[in-house]
Amino acid sequence: MTADVATRGTTGAPAARRVPTWARALLWVVLVALAYLLPSLLGGSDRIYTTVVLVAIFAIMSYGVDVVLSYLGEVSLGHTLFWAAGAYTTAILAVRSGWTPIPALLASIVVTVLLALLLGLATLRTREFVFSLVTYAAAIIGLTVVQNTQALGGSDGVVGVPLLELPAFGGTYVARTNAELWPIALVCLVLVVLLVARFRRSRLGTTALMAQMNGELSTAMGVDVRRTRMLVFVLSAPITALAGWLYAYQRSYVSPDLLSPTFLLFMLTAVILPGRRLLLGPLVGALLLTSQQQLASLGGDADKIVLGGVLAVVLLASPTGLVGIWHGLVRRVRGSRR
Protein backbone atom coordinates (compact mmCIF):
# COMPACT_ATOMS: atom_id res chain seq x y z
CA MET A 1 0.00 0.00 0.00
CA THR A 2 2.80 2.39 0.86
CA ALA A 3 4.56 1.27 -2.32
CA ASP A 4 1.44 2.34 -4.21
CA VAL A 5 1.47 5.68 -2.41
CA ALA A 6 5.12 6.21 -3.17
CA THR A 7 5.07 5.32 -6.86
CA ARG A 8 2.09 7.56 -7.40
CA GLY A 9 4.02 10.35 -5.75
CA THR A 10 7.06 9.91 -8.00
CA THR A 11 5.80 8.93 -11.43
CA GLY A 12 2.82 11.21 -11.05
CA ALA A 13 5.03 14.26 -10.49
CA PRO A 14 4.75 15.79 -13.99
CA ALA A 15 0.96 15.32 -13.95
CA ALA A 16 0.74 16.83 -10.47
CA ARG A 17 2.37 20.03 -11.72
CA ARG A 18 -0.80 20.92 -13.60
CA VAL A 19 -2.89 20.43 -10.46
CA PRO A 20 -3.40 23.57 -8.31
CA THR A 21 -1.31 23.86 -5.15
CA TRP A 22 -4.20 23.39 -2.71
CA ALA A 23 -5.21 20.14 -4.44
CA ARG A 24 -1.66 18.87 -4.31
CA ALA A 25 -1.40 19.72 -0.62
CA LEU A 26 -4.69 17.91 -0.07
CA LEU A 27 -3.36 14.87 -1.94
CA TRP A 28 -0.28 14.79 0.29
CA VAL A 29 -2.41 15.06 3.43
CA VAL A 30 -4.53 12.13 2.24
CA LEU A 31 -1.42 10.10 1.48
CA VAL A 32 0.06 10.76 4.93
CA ALA A 33 -3.27 9.87 6.57
CA LEU A 34 -3.36 6.63 4.57
CA ALA A 35 0.22 5.85 5.56
CA TYR A 36 -0.73 6.46 9.21
CA LEU A 37 -3.65 4.01 8.98
CA LEU A 38 -1.70 1.48 6.91
CA PRO A 39 -0.43 -0.81 9.73
CA SER A 40 -3.91 -1.13 11.28
CA LEU A 41 -5.36 -1.84 7.82
CA LEU A 42 -2.75 -4.62 7.47
CA GLY A 43 -3.97 -6.27 10.68
CA GLY A 44 -2.16 -4.19 13.29
CA SER A 45 0.05 -7.01 14.59
CA ASP A 46 3.23 -6.16 16.49
CA ARG A 47 5.30 -7.46 13.57
CA ILE A 48 3.60 -5.07 11.15
CA TYR A 49 4.12 -2.10 13.48
CA THR A 50 7.79 -3.05 13.97
CA THR A 51 8.24 -3.22 10.20
CA VAL A 52 6.61 0.14 9.43
CA VAL A 53 8.55 1.89 12.22
CA LEU A 54 11.81 0.42 10.90
CA VAL A 55 10.88 1.44 7.34
CA ALA A 56 10.41 5.02 8.56
CA ILE A 57 13.69 5.02 10.53
CA PHE A 58 15.74 3.44 7.74
CA ALA A 59 14.15 5.74 5.15
CA ILE A 60 15.18 8.82 7.18
CA MET A 61 18.68 7.32 7.54
CA SER A 62 18.86 6.85 3.76
CA TYR A 63 17.65 10.41 3.01
CA GLY A 64 20.91 11.69 4.49
CA VAL A 65 22.92 9.73 1.91
CA ASP A 66 20.38 10.59 -0.80
CA VAL A 67 21.02 14.33 -0.43
CA VAL A 68 24.75 13.79 -1.05
CA LEU A 69 24.57 10.99 -3.63
CA SER A 70 21.63 12.17 -5.75
CA TYR A 71 22.13 15.92 -5.80
CA LEU A 72 25.83 16.40 -5.16
CA GLY A 73 26.78 13.24 -7.08
CA GLU A 74 29.41 12.27 -4.51
CA VAL A 75 29.61 8.99 -2.64
CA SER A 76 29.69 9.47 1.12
CA LEU A 77 30.57 6.18 2.77
CA GLY A 78 30.70 7.78 6.20
CA HIS A 79 27.02 8.25 6.93
CA THR A 80 27.01 5.21 9.23
CA LEU A 81 29.19 7.44 11.42
CA PHE A 82 26.41 10.04 11.66
CA TRP A 83 23.81 7.31 12.16
CA ALA A 84 25.85 5.83 15.02
CA ALA A 85 26.75 9.26 16.43
CA GLY A 86 23.05 10.17 16.63
CA ALA A 87 22.15 6.89 18.34
CA TYR A 88 25.16 6.84 20.69
CA THR A 89 24.85 10.48 21.77
CA THR A 90 21.18 9.87 22.54
CA ALA A 91 21.77 6.60 24.38
CA ILE A 92 24.68 7.86 26.48
CA LEU A 93 22.97 11.12 27.46
CA ALA A 94 19.66 9.37 28.19
CA VAL A 95 21.10 6.44 30.15
CA ARG A 96 23.98 8.03 32.03
CA SER A 97 22.82 11.64 32.45
CA GLY A 98 19.04 11.24 32.30
CA TRP A 99 18.53 13.67 29.41
CA THR A 100 15.06 13.87 27.90
CA PRO A 101 14.56 13.10 24.17
CA ILE A 102 14.44 16.65 22.74
CA PRO A 103 17.70 17.92 24.32
CA ALA A 104 19.29 14.55 23.39
CA LEU A 105 18.23 15.10 19.76
CA LEU A 106 19.71 18.61 19.75
CA ALA A 107 22.97 17.27 21.21
CA SER A 108 23.03 14.50 18.55
CA ILE A 109 22.63 17.10 15.82
CA VAL A 110 25.48 19.22 17.24
CA VAL A 111 27.79 16.18 17.46
CA THR A 112 27.08 15.03 13.89
CA VAL A 113 27.44 18.52 12.43
CA LEU A 114 30.87 18.77 14.09
CA LEU A 115 31.86 15.35 12.70
CA ALA A 116 30.67 16.31 9.21
CA LEU A 117 32.58 19.62 9.38
CA LEU A 118 35.74 17.75 10.37
CA LEU A 119 35.48 15.22 7.52
CA GLY A 120 34.35 17.86 5.03
CA LEU A 121 37.18 20.25 5.86
CA ALA A 122 39.82 17.50 5.68
CA THR A 123 38.68 16.48 2.19
CA LEU A 124 37.96 19.99 0.95
CA ARG A 125 40.88 20.22 -1.47
CA THR A 126 41.13 16.55 -2.53
CA ARG A 127 40.07 14.69 -5.66
CA GLU A 128 36.59 13.18 -5.86
CA PHE A 129 37.37 9.62 -4.88
CA VAL A 130 39.53 10.65 -1.91
CA PHE A 131 36.33 12.01 -0.32
CA SER A 132 34.80 8.51 -0.54
CA LEU A 133 37.95 6.82 0.72
CA VAL A 134 38.27 9.13 3.72
CA THR A 135 34.59 8.89 4.69
CA TYR A 136 34.76 5.09 4.36
CA ALA A 137 37.92 4.93 6.44
CA ALA A 138 36.29 7.15 9.08
CA ALA A 139 33.34 4.75 9.37
CA ILE A 140 35.41 1.55 9.53
CA ILE A 141 37.89 3.05 11.99
CA GLY A 142 34.96 4.43 14.00
CA LEU A 143 33.77 0.82 14.37
CA THR A 144 37.14 -0.33 15.80
CA VAL A 145 37.40 2.68 18.11
CA VAL A 146 33.87 2.28 19.50
CA GLN A 147 34.38 -1.48 20.01
CA ASN A 148 37.52 -0.87 22.04
CA THR A 149 36.51 2.20 24.05
CA GLN A 150 34.94 1.35 27.40
CA ALA A 151 33.59 4.89 27.81
CA LEU A 152 31.38 4.21 24.75
CA GLY A 153 30.27 0.83 26.08
CA GLY A 154 32.86 -1.23 24.19
CA SER A 155 31.61 -4.18 22.17
CA ASP A 156 28.50 -4.48 24.38
CA GLY A 157 27.25 -1.00 23.54
CA VAL A 158 24.95 1.01 25.80
CA VAL A 159 21.85 -0.76 27.08
CA GLY A 160 18.70 0.40 28.84
CA VAL A 161 17.70 3.44 26.78
CA PRO A 162 14.45 4.71 28.42
CA LEU A 163 11.14 5.01 26.60
CA LEU A 164 10.62 7.88 24.18
CA GLU A 165 8.60 10.52 26.09
CA LEU A 166 7.55 13.71 24.37
CA PRO A 167 5.69 16.65 25.91
CA ALA A 168 2.10 16.67 24.61
CA PHE A 169 -1.11 18.55 25.31
CA GLY A 170 -2.07 17.80 28.90
CA GLY A 171 0.95 15.76 29.93
CA THR A 172 3.41 13.56 28.10
CA TYR A 173 3.14 11.09 25.23
CA VAL A 174 5.00 7.88 26.06
CA ALA A 175 5.86 5.45 23.25
CA ARG A 176 5.81 2.08 25.01
CA THR A 177 5.35 -0.09 21.92
CA ASN A 178 6.16 0.11 18.24
CA ALA A 179 2.49 0.96 17.64
CA GLU A 180 2.87 4.00 19.90
CA LEU A 181 6.20 4.88 18.28
CA TRP A 182 4.68 4.81 14.78
CA PRO A 183 3.06 8.30 14.86
CA ILE A 184 6.37 9.87 16.00
CA ALA A 185 8.38 7.99 13.35
CA LEU A 186 5.87 9.01 10.68
CA VAL A 187 5.98 12.69 11.71
CA CYS A 188 9.80 12.61 11.56
CA LEU A 189 9.66 10.97 8.13
CA VAL A 190 7.18 13.56 6.79
CA LEU A 191 9.33 16.40 8.13
CA VAL A 192 12.44 14.94 6.48
CA VAL A 193 10.62 14.48 3.14
CA LEU A 194 9.42 18.11 3.36
CA LEU A 195 12.99 19.23 4.12
CA VAL A 196 14.38 17.30 1.14
CA ALA A 197 11.59 18.64 -1.10
CA ARG A 198 12.48 22.15 0.04
CA PHE A 199 16.19 21.43 -0.55
CA ARG A 200 15.47 20.25 -4.13
CA ARG A 201 13.89 23.61 -4.92
CA SER A 202 16.43 25.67 -2.96
CA ARG A 203 19.34 27.59 -4.41
CA LEU A 204 21.74 25.17 -2.68
CA GLY A 205 19.99 22.16 -4.21
CA THR A 206 20.07 23.48 -7.75
CA THR A 207 23.67 24.66 -7.33
CA ALA A 208 24.68 21.20 -6.12
CA LEU A 209 23.02 19.60 -9.13
CA MET A 210 24.76 22.05 -11.47
CA ALA A 211 28.13 21.34 -9.84
CA GLN A 212 27.50 17.62 -10.37
CA MET A 213 26.47 18.00 -14.02
CA ASN A 214 29.29 20.31 -15.01
CA GLY A 215 31.73 21.43 -12.35
CA GLU A 216 33.78 23.65 -14.64
CA LEU A 217 30.74 25.45 -16.02
CA SER A 218 29.34 26.11 -12.56
CA THR A 219 32.73 27.44 -11.43
CA ALA A 220 32.74 29.72 -14.46
CA MET A 221 29.28 30.95 -13.44
CA GLY A 222 30.56 31.93 -10.03
CA VAL A 223 29.57 28.87 -8.00
CA ASP A 224 31.98 27.86 -5.26
CA VAL A 225 31.91 24.09 -5.79
CA ARG A 226 33.85 23.32 -2.61
CA ARG A 227 31.57 25.45 -0.47
CA THR A 228 28.50 23.80 -2.05
CA ARG A 229 29.90 20.33 -1.36
CA MET A 230 30.66 21.26 2.22
CA LEU A 231 27.20 22.76 2.87
CA VAL A 232 25.32 19.82 1.37
CA PHE A 233 27.45 17.32 3.29
CA VAL A 234 26.91 19.17 6.58
CA LEU A 235 23.17 19.44 5.89
CA SER A 236 22.89 15.71 5.20
CA ALA A 237 24.52 14.55 8.45
CA PRO A 238 21.78 15.59 10.95
CA ILE A 239 19.11 13.91 8.77
CA THR A 240 20.81 10.56 9.30
CA ALA A 241 21.42 11.44 12.97
CA LEU A 242 17.67 11.96 13.46
CA ALA A 243 17.15 8.37 12.34
CA GLY A 244 19.84 7.25 14.80
CA TRP A 245 18.04 9.11 17.60
CA LEU A 246 14.78 7.30 16.80
CA TYR A 247 16.55 3.95 16.47
CA ALA A 248 18.15 4.25 19.92
CA TYR A 249 14.66 4.55 21.45
CA GLN A 250 13.12 1.91 19.18
CA ARG A 251 15.76 -0.72 20.00
CA SER A 252 16.39 0.55 23.57
CA TYR A 253 20.12 -0.17 23.18
CA VAL A 254 22.95 0.84 20.87
CA SER A 255 25.93 -1.29 19.86
CA PRO A 256 28.90 -1.03 17.48
CA ASP A 257 26.95 -2.91 14.77
CA LEU A 258 25.44 0.49 13.88
CA LEU A 259 28.79 1.23 12.21
CA SER A 260 28.87 -2.04 10.28
CA PRO A 261 28.88 -2.03 6.48
CA THR A 262 25.37 -3.56 6.59
CA PHE A 263 23.76 -0.19 7.29
CA LEU A 264 26.06 1.51 4.77
CA LEU A 265 25.01 -0.91 2.02
CA PHE A 266 21.39 -0.48 3.07
CA MET A 267 21.50 3.33 2.72
CA LEU A 268 23.18 3.21 -0.68
CA THR A 269 20.90 0.49 -2.03
CA ALA A 270 17.77 2.25 -0.75
CA VAL A 271 18.76 5.32 -2.80
CA ILE A 272 19.98 3.52 -5.94
CA LEU A 273 17.43 0.70 -6.26
CA PRO A 274 14.38 2.92 -7.00
CA GLY A 275 16.50 5.41 -8.96
CA ARG A 276 18.51 8.43 -7.87
CA ARG A 277 17.02 11.93 -7.56
CA LEU A 278 13.46 10.85 -6.75
CA LEU A 279 11.78 12.61 -3.84
CA LEU A 280 10.22 9.40 -2.50
CA GLY A 281 12.98 7.11 -3.80
CA PRO A 282 14.74 6.38 -0.49
CA LEU A 283 11.37 5.66 1.13
CA VAL A 284 10.50 3.10 -1.55
CA GLY A 285 13.98 1.58 -1.30
CA ALA A 286 13.81 1.35 2.49
CA LEU A 287 10.34 -0.19 2.22
CA LEU A 288 11.48 -2.90 -0.21
CA LEU A 289 14.68 -3.76 1.70
CA THR A 290 13.14 -3.68 5.19
CA SER A 291 10.19 -5.81 4.07
CA GLN A 292 12.61 -8.43 2.76
CA GLN A 293 14.69 -8.39 5.96
CA GLN A 294 11.75 -8.34 8.38
CA LEU A 295 9.16 -10.49 6.63
CA ALA A 296 11.18 -12.74 4.28
CA SER A 297 14.63 -13.03 5.87
CA LEU A 298 16.91 -15.83 4.64
CA GLY A 299 19.37 -15.57 7.55
CA GLY A 300 22.19 -13.09 8.19
CA ASP A 301 24.77 -14.19 5.61
CA ALA A 302 22.22 -14.90 2.88
CA ASP A 303 20.62 -11.48 3.50
CA LYS A 304 24.08 -9.98 2.94
CA ILE A 305 24.21 -11.71 -0.44
CA VAL A 306 20.73 -10.39 -1.25
CA LEU A 307 21.65 -6.81 -0.29
CA GLY A 308 25.04 -6.82 -2.07
CA GLY A 309 23.53 -8.69 -5.03
CA VAL A 310 20.64 -6.23 -5.43
CA LEU A 311 23.03 -3.25 -5.42
CA ALA A 312 25.45 -4.88 -7.87
CA VAL A 313 22.73 -6.05 -10.27
CA VAL A 314 20.97 -2.67 -10.31
CA LEU A 315 24.21 -0.81 -11.00
CA LEU A 316 25.29 -3.20 -13.74
CA ALA A 317 21.91 -3.73 -15.41
CA SER A 318 20.16 -0.39 -14.90
CA PRO A 319 22.18 2.32 -13.12
CA THR A 320 19.06 4.52 -13.16
CA GLY A 321 17.26 1.98 -10.98
CA LEU A 322 13.73 0.63 -11.17
CA VAL A 323 12.54 3.90 -12.70
CA GLY A 324 15.02 3.38 -15.54
CA ILE A 325 13.66 -0.12 -16.15
CA TRP A 326 10.10 1.28 -16.07
CA HIS A 327 10.92 4.01 -18.60
CA GLY A 328 12.61 1.42 -20.82
CA LEU A 329 9.49 -0.77 -20.72
CA VAL A 330 7.19 2.17 -21.50
CA ARG A 331 9.36 3.15 -24.46
CA ARG A 332 9.34 -0.42 -25.76
CA VAL A 333 5.54 -0.72 -25.46
CA ARG A 334 5.02 2.60 -27.25
CA GLY A 335 7.56 1.63 -29.91
CA SER A 336 5.81 -1.68 -30.64
CA ARG A 337 2.46 0.11 -31.02
CA ARG A 338 3.84 2.21 -33.85
Place this chain on the structure above:
Amino acid sequence: MILAALVNGLALGAGYALLAVGWTVLLGAARLVNFAHGQLYMLGAFVTWFAISRFGLPYGVAVPVALVVVAVLGVVLQLLMTRMTLDQNIVNLMLVTLAFGYLLQGGAALLFGGDPQTIDSPLQQQDLALGAARFTGQDVLIVVLALAFYALTFVVLGRTDLGRMVRGVAEDPKLAQLYGIDAARVYLAVFVFSAVCAALAGAVVGPRSPILTSMGFEEVIVTFLVVVLAGVGNLVGGLVVAIGLGLFTAFFGTFFPPAYSTAAAFVVLLVVLVVRPQGLAARR
Protein backbone atom coordinates in the same frame (compact mmCIF):
# COMPACT_ATOMS: atom_id res chain seq x y z
CA MET B 1 62.00 -4.04 22.63
CA ILE B 2 62.77 -1.39 20.04
CA LEU B 3 64.51 -3.95 17.84
CA ALA B 4 61.52 -6.31 18.17
CA ALA B 5 59.12 -3.56 17.12
CA LEU B 6 61.42 -2.69 14.22
CA VAL B 7 61.45 -6.27 12.89
CA ASN B 8 57.72 -6.72 13.45
CA GLY B 9 57.03 -3.37 11.78
CA LEU B 10 59.11 -4.33 8.78
CA ALA B 11 57.11 -7.56 8.29
CA LEU B 12 53.82 -5.70 8.79
CA GLY B 13 54.86 -2.96 6.37
CA ALA B 14 55.97 -5.47 3.74
CA GLY B 15 52.52 -7.09 4.01
CA TYR B 16 50.89 -3.66 3.56
CA ALA B 17 53.13 -3.01 0.56
CA LEU B 18 52.12 -6.28 -1.08
CA LEU B 19 48.49 -5.41 -0.41
CA ALA B 20 48.81 -1.93 -1.89
CA VAL B 21 51.02 -2.48 -4.97
CA GLY B 22 48.16 -3.74 -7.16
CA TRP B 23 45.87 -0.95 -6.04
CA THR B 24 48.49 1.68 -6.84
CA VAL B 25 48.72 0.43 -10.42
CA LEU B 26 44.95 -0.01 -10.68
CA LEU B 27 44.16 3.50 -9.48
CA GLY B 28 46.95 5.02 -11.54
CA ALA B 29 46.09 3.21 -14.77
CA ALA B 30 42.35 2.61 -14.67
CA ARG B 31 41.22 5.26 -12.17
CA LEU B 32 39.34 2.37 -10.61
CA VAL B 33 38.77 2.51 -6.87
CA ASN B 34 38.22 -1.08 -5.80
CA PHE B 35 36.42 -1.37 -2.46
CA ALA B 36 36.36 -5.18 -2.75
CA HIS B 37 40.16 -5.25 -2.42
CA GLY B 38 40.01 -6.29 1.25
CA GLN B 39 37.63 -9.14 0.45
CA LEU B 40 40.00 -10.39 -2.27
CA TYR B 41 42.69 -10.42 0.44
CA MET B 42 40.30 -12.39 2.67
CA LEU B 43 39.58 -14.86 -0.16
CA GLY B 44 43.31 -15.31 -0.82
CA ALA B 45 43.73 -16.39 2.81
CA PHE B 46 40.60 -18.55 2.93
CA VAL B 47 41.10 -20.41 -0.34
CA THR B 48 44.64 -21.22 0.82
CA TRP B 49 43.26 -22.52 4.12
CA PHE B 50 40.53 -24.49 2.33
CA ALA B 51 43.00 -26.12 -0.07
CA ILE B 52 45.21 -27.18 2.85
CA SER B 53 42.54 -28.38 5.28
CA ARG B 54 40.07 -29.91 2.82
CA PHE B 55 42.31 -31.30 0.06
CA GLY B 56 45.48 -31.80 2.10
CA LEU B 57 47.61 -29.75 -0.27
CA PRO B 58 50.94 -28.48 1.06
CA TYR B 59 51.15 -24.72 1.71
CA GLY B 60 53.46 -24.20 -1.28
CA VAL B 61 50.81 -25.61 -3.65
CA ALA B 62 47.78 -24.13 -1.88
CA VAL B 63 49.01 -20.54 -2.40
CA PRO B 64 49.20 -20.79 -6.23
CA VAL B 65 45.77 -22.47 -6.22
CA ALA B 66 44.36 -19.52 -4.26
CA LEU B 67 45.98 -17.06 -6.68
CA VAL B 68 44.41 -18.82 -9.68
CA VAL B 69 40.97 -18.90 -8.04
CA VAL B 70 41.11 -15.18 -7.20
CA ALA B 71 42.50 -14.36 -10.66
CA VAL B 72 39.50 -16.09 -12.28
CA LEU B 73 37.19 -14.19 -9.94
CA GLY B 74 39.01 -10.99 -10.90
CA VAL B 75 38.41 -11.69 -14.60
CA VAL B 76 34.68 -12.20 -13.95
CA LEU B 77 34.36 -9.02 -11.88
CA GLN B 78 36.24 -6.82 -14.37
CA LEU B 79 34.30 -8.24 -17.35
CA LEU B 80 31.10 -7.24 -15.54
CA MET B 81 32.49 -3.74 -15.01
CA THR B 82 34.12 -3.21 -18.43
CA ARG B 83 31.59 -0.70 -19.74
CA MET B 84 31.64 1.29 -16.49
CA THR B 85 35.45 1.38 -16.54
CA LEU B 86 35.56 2.55 -20.16
CA ASP B 87 33.00 5.26 -19.35
CA GLN B 88 35.15 6.23 -16.33
CA ASN B 89 31.99 6.39 -14.24
CA ILE B 90 33.86 6.61 -10.93
CA VAL B 91 30.78 6.99 -8.72
CA ASN B 92 29.17 3.79 -10.02
CA LEU B 93 32.49 1.93 -10.01
CA MET B 94 33.01 2.68 -6.34
CA LEU B 95 29.47 1.61 -5.53
CA VAL B 96 29.59 -1.61 -7.53
CA THR B 97 32.92 -2.71 -6.04
CA LEU B 98 31.51 -1.99 -2.59
CA ALA B 99 28.57 -4.27 -3.45
CA PHE B 100 30.95 -6.95 -4.77
CA GLY B 101 32.92 -6.84 -1.53
CA TYR B 102 29.81 -7.27 0.56
CA LEU B 103 28.62 -10.08 -1.71
CA LEU B 104 31.98 -11.87 -1.43
CA GLN B 105 31.94 -11.50 2.34
CA GLY B 106 28.44 -13.00 2.63
CA GLY B 107 29.34 -15.80 0.20
CA ALA B 108 32.57 -16.62 2.03
CA ALA B 109 30.74 -16.73 5.38
CA LEU B 110 28.26 -19.25 3.93
CA LEU B 111 30.99 -21.31 2.27
CA PHE B 112 33.73 -21.28 4.91
CA GLY B 113 31.68 -20.80 8.09
CA GLY B 114 31.98 -18.13 10.76
CA ASP B 115 34.77 -19.66 12.90
CA PRO B 116 38.33 -18.31 13.03
CA GLN B 117 40.78 -20.56 11.19
CA THR B 118 44.55 -20.85 11.01
CA ILE B 119 46.58 -21.41 7.86
CA ASP B 120 49.17 -24.10 8.45
CA SER B 121 52.40 -22.82 6.92
CA PRO B 122 55.68 -24.65 7.65
CA LEU B 123 57.53 -21.31 7.53
CA GLN B 124 55.47 -19.99 10.44
CA GLN B 125 57.06 -22.67 12.70
CA GLN B 126 60.56 -21.65 11.69
CA ASP B 127 61.73 -19.39 14.50
CA LEU B 128 64.58 -17.06 13.72
CA ALA B 129 66.23 -14.48 15.91
CA LEU B 130 68.20 -11.31 15.35
CA GLY B 131 69.60 -10.28 18.70
CA ALA B 132 66.59 -9.91 20.98
CA ALA B 133 64.09 -9.77 18.10
CA ARG B 134 62.28 -12.98 17.21
CA PHE B 135 60.64 -13.53 13.86
CA THR B 136 59.60 -16.43 11.63
CA GLY B 137 60.44 -17.72 8.18
CA GLN B 138 57.00 -16.46 7.14
CA ASP B 139 58.03 -12.87 7.95
CA VAL B 140 61.11 -13.28 5.74
CA LEU B 141 58.92 -14.64 2.93
CA ILE B 142 56.61 -11.60 3.15
CA VAL B 143 59.48 -9.11 2.97
CA VAL B 144 61.14 -10.95 0.06
CA LEU B 145 57.87 -11.23 -1.89
CA ALA B 146 56.98 -7.57 -1.33
CA LEU B 147 60.36 -6.36 -2.56
CA ALA B 148 60.24 -8.76 -5.52
CA PHE B 149 56.74 -7.59 -6.54
CA TYR B 150 57.68 -3.92 -6.32
CA ALA B 151 60.81 -4.51 -8.39
CA LEU B 152 58.84 -6.51 -10.96
CA THR B 153 56.08 -3.89 -11.20
CA PHE B 154 58.61 -1.08 -11.45
CA VAL B 155 60.47 -2.79 -14.32
CA VAL B 156 57.33 -3.89 -16.17
CA LEU B 157 55.69 -0.45 -15.94
CA GLY B 158 58.82 1.51 -16.75
CA ARG B 159 60.72 -0.61 -19.23
CA THR B 160 58.40 -2.87 -21.25
CA ASP B 161 55.83 -2.43 -24.02
CA LEU B 162 53.14 -3.68 -21.66
CA GLY B 163 54.09 -0.94 -19.22
CA ARG B 164 53.97 1.68 -21.98
CA MET B 165 50.47 0.50 -22.90
CA VAL B 166 49.31 0.73 -19.28
CA ARG B 167 50.82 4.21 -18.91
CA GLY B 168 49.31 5.29 -22.23
CA VAL B 169 45.82 4.20 -21.17
CA ALA B 170 46.32 5.89 -17.81
CA GLU B 171 47.27 9.16 -19.51
CA ASP B 172 44.48 9.27 -22.09
CA PRO B 173 42.31 6.18 -22.78
CA LYS B 174 40.74 7.60 -25.96
CA LEU B 175 44.05 8.62 -27.50
CA ALA B 176 45.58 5.27 -26.56
CA GLN B 177 42.74 3.51 -28.37
CA LEU B 178 43.43 5.59 -31.46
CA TYR B 179 46.96 4.16 -31.38
CA GLY B 180 45.46 0.66 -31.45
CA ILE B 181 45.68 -0.17 -27.75
CA ASP B 182 42.70 -2.18 -26.53
CA ALA B 183 41.91 -0.23 -23.34
CA ALA B 184 39.41 -2.84 -22.10
CA ARG B 185 42.12 -5.52 -22.17
CA VAL B 186 44.59 -3.28 -20.36
CA TYR B 187 41.99 -2.61 -17.66
CA LEU B 188 41.35 -6.34 -17.38
CA ALA B 189 45.06 -7.13 -17.01
CA VAL B 190 45.57 -4.41 -14.42
CA PHE B 191 42.52 -5.47 -12.41
CA VAL B 192 43.53 -9.13 -12.37
CA PHE B 193 47.08 -8.16 -11.36
CA SER B 194 45.68 -6.09 -8.52
CA ALA B 195 43.38 -8.94 -7.41
CA VAL B 196 46.26 -11.44 -7.46
CA CYS B 197 48.45 -9.11 -5.36
CA ALA B 198 45.69 -8.80 -2.76
CA ALA B 199 45.19 -12.59 -2.73
CA LEU B 200 48.93 -13.18 -2.39
CA ALA B 201 49.07 -10.75 0.52
CA GLY B 202 46.21 -12.67 2.15
CA ALA B 203 47.85 -16.03 1.51
CA VAL B 204 51.23 -15.05 2.97
CA VAL B 205 50.15 -12.66 5.76
CA GLY B 206 47.24 -14.94 6.75
CA PRO B 207 49.36 -17.58 8.57
CA ARG B 208 50.62 -14.90 11.04
CA SER B 209 47.27 -14.80 12.89
CA PRO B 210 43.82 -16.47 12.88
CA ILE B 211 41.68 -15.55 9.85
CA LEU B 212 37.98 -14.66 9.75
CA THR B 213 35.65 -14.17 6.77
CA SER B 214 34.68 -10.79 8.25
CA MET B 215 38.21 -9.45 7.80
CA GLY B 216 39.16 -7.27 4.86
CA PHE B 217 37.74 -3.91 5.94
CA GLU B 218 40.82 -2.92 7.95
CA GLU B 219 42.98 -4.11 5.07
CA VAL B 220 41.23 -1.96 2.50
CA ILE B 221 41.64 1.06 4.83
CA VAL B 222 45.37 0.34 5.12
CA THR B 223 45.53 0.24 1.32
CA PHE B 224 43.81 3.65 1.10
CA LEU B 225 46.18 5.09 3.67
CA VAL B 226 49.19 3.89 1.69
CA VAL B 227 47.89 5.01 -1.70
CA VAL B 228 46.56 8.41 -0.61
CA LEU B 229 49.55 9.23 1.61
CA ALA B 230 51.98 8.27 -1.15
CA GLY B 231 50.10 10.23 -3.79
CA VAL B 232 47.94 8.45 -6.35
CA GLY B 233 49.87 6.15 -8.68
CA ASN B 234 53.25 6.73 -6.99
CA LEU B 235 54.90 3.29 -6.87
CA VAL B 236 58.13 4.01 -4.99
CA GLY B 237 56.30 6.34 -2.62
CA GLY B 238 53.85 3.50 -1.96
CA LEU B 239 56.61 1.13 -0.85
CA VAL B 240 58.15 3.75 1.45
CA VAL B 241 54.80 4.74 2.97
CA ALA B 242 53.76 1.08 3.43
CA ILE B 243 56.96 0.21 5.33
CA GLY B 244 56.61 3.45 7.28
CA LEU B 245 53.01 2.61 8.17
CA GLY B 246 54.08 -0.88 9.30
CA LEU B 247 56.75 0.61 11.57
CA PHE B 248 54.27 3.22 12.86
CA THR B 249 51.74 0.47 13.69
CA ALA B 250 54.35 -1.70 15.41
CA PHE B 251 55.76 1.15 17.51
CA PHE B 252 52.32 2.54 18.32
CA GLY B 253 51.25 -0.95 19.44
CA THR B 254 54.23 -1.21 21.82
CA PHE B 255 53.28 1.93 23.75
CA PHE B 256 49.49 2.28 23.28
CA PRO B 257 46.53 -0.12 22.86
CA PRO B 258 47.13 -1.70 19.42
CA ALA B 259 43.41 -1.44 18.54
CA TYR B 260 43.86 2.31 18.04
CA SER B 261 46.86 2.11 15.71
CA THR B 262 44.85 2.37 12.46
CA ALA B 263 42.85 5.22 13.98
CA ALA B 264 46.09 7.03 14.84
CA ALA B 265 47.37 6.51 11.28
CA PHE B 266 44.05 7.89 10.02
CA VAL B 267 44.48 11.05 12.09
CA VAL B 268 47.89 11.46 10.45
CA LEU B 269 46.17 11.09 7.06
CA LEU B 270 43.61 13.79 7.90
CA VAL B 271 46.39 16.18 8.85
CA VAL B 272 48.32 15.37 5.68
CA LEU B 273 45.20 15.90 3.54
CA VAL B 274 44.79 19.39 4.98
CA VAL B 275 48.46 20.32 4.62
CA ARG B 276 49.37 18.44 1.42
CA PRO B 277 46.20 17.21 -0.37
CA GLN B 278 48.24 15.71 -3.23
CA GLY B 279 50.01 13.26 -0.88
CA LEU B 280 53.36 13.18 0.88
CA ALA B 281 55.55 11.92 -1.93
CA ALA B 282 53.90 13.67 -4.88
CA ARG B 283 55.75 16.37 -6.75
CA ARG B 284 53.82 19.53 -7.68
